[in-house]
Amino acid sequence: MSEEFYRIRRLPPYVIAEVNAMRAAARARGEDIIDLGMGNPDLPPPPHVIEKLCEVARKPDAHGYSASKGLAGLRKAQSGYYQRRFGVDLDPETEVVVTLGSKEGLANLAQAITAPGDVVLAPNPSYPIHTFGFIIAGATIRSVPTTPDERFFDSLERAVKFTVPKPSVLVIGYPSNPTAETVDLAFYERVVAFAKEHGLWVLSDLAYSEIYFDDEPTPSILQVPGAKDVAVEFTSMSKTYSMAGWRMGFAVGNKTLIAALTRVKSYLDYGAFTPIQAAAVAAINGPQDIVEHNRQLYKRRRDVLVESFGRAGWEIPKPRASMFCWAPLPPALAHLGSLEFSKQLLTHAKVAVAPGVGYGEEGEGFVRIAMVENEHRIRQAARNVKRYLQSMGVNTTGQAVGS
Structure with a gap:
């Protein structure tokens, strides 16, 4: 053995x-x-979020299995957040899925869309799940720079020209963990155009969307017209609402990728504890102080x-x-x-x-x-x-x- x-x-x-x-x-x-x-x-977390958790947890019927793809109200709340924050319309039924944190979402999507031997483009340095989620799924990683400058796009050009088999996925994450680098919407526009030209799926990690220190808010790749044709984006409540241990995150965007992630998740989990999901709704829809x-x-x-x-x-x-x-x-x-x-x-x-x-x-x-x-x-x-x-x-x- x-x-x-x-x-x-x-x-x-x-x-x-x-x-x-x-x-x-x-x-x-x-x-x-x-x-x-x-x-x-x-x-x-905010007091009203903890109160909602306790309120729902006291209900006798709140302790059974929950919904793997997330409660309908929570998916609707996340759709509302994207509309308010980024001006992006999302269908809560087909373009939003709740994940057990963005880390779980990335890893499960890797399992859903990766075959052994596939080539994935991932930043180096980067948060480990950006590479190892795909390595665990059997992929080969080709590194691209984290720095969002011409070196980044030059490396993409070389990768699609010289890599066999052709890369199928590009992973990006800004604000970057660990480097804290940021990008503007023009960067995302180039990424989306490149992905469409070369047939790449784009996975964007936006876990730090609300922790920015300049006057210009962090953009979303989904603000680019047509981005949903090729991209999904992962967000997390861990840092925005100080809910790291609650394991609440989302994947939103391309319907094909969301459907694949939703199907894999249906075999792996029953979703987060219902009171946690209800409290997450209170966080997103409630006071944003x-x-x-x-x-x-x-x-x-x-x-x-x-x-x-x-x-x-x-x-x-x-x-x-x-x-x-x-x-x-x-x-x-x-x-x-x-x-x-x-x-x-x-x-x-x-x-x-x-x-x-x-x-x-x-x-x-x-x-x-x-x-x-x-x-x-x-x-x-x-x-x-x-x-x-x-x-x-x-x-x-x-x-x-x-x-």
């Missing part, structure tokens, strides 16, 4: 788990670890982090969106690599960050810093980082002392 399972063999060690295990062990020893590693919101409140809170945290870490000797680019900073290693310590640097930062500064190499080989030389601690704790992390850098002979410009 073989223990060499095909899909498990295709999964490399999850390097981020190494830092997570070190963090857990340190906390078990009673150490005060400032966790800026996992993108796990520290904020609660929490959205702006969270956006401004993350912006303040971003500013404190960039300023305090900069004074500590670690210059960090200011992200325009998302809840992450994508930080190059201090120049004097770049030789350590992102994994070893993250381990040392945890051990000596008591600060947890995510090694960039965990998001793909192009993430080497960076770490992802999540803005999931309050401003006081972020400043405390900066002080700890400063002491660590000084102990390593690094000055306040990130260079080795004397250089």
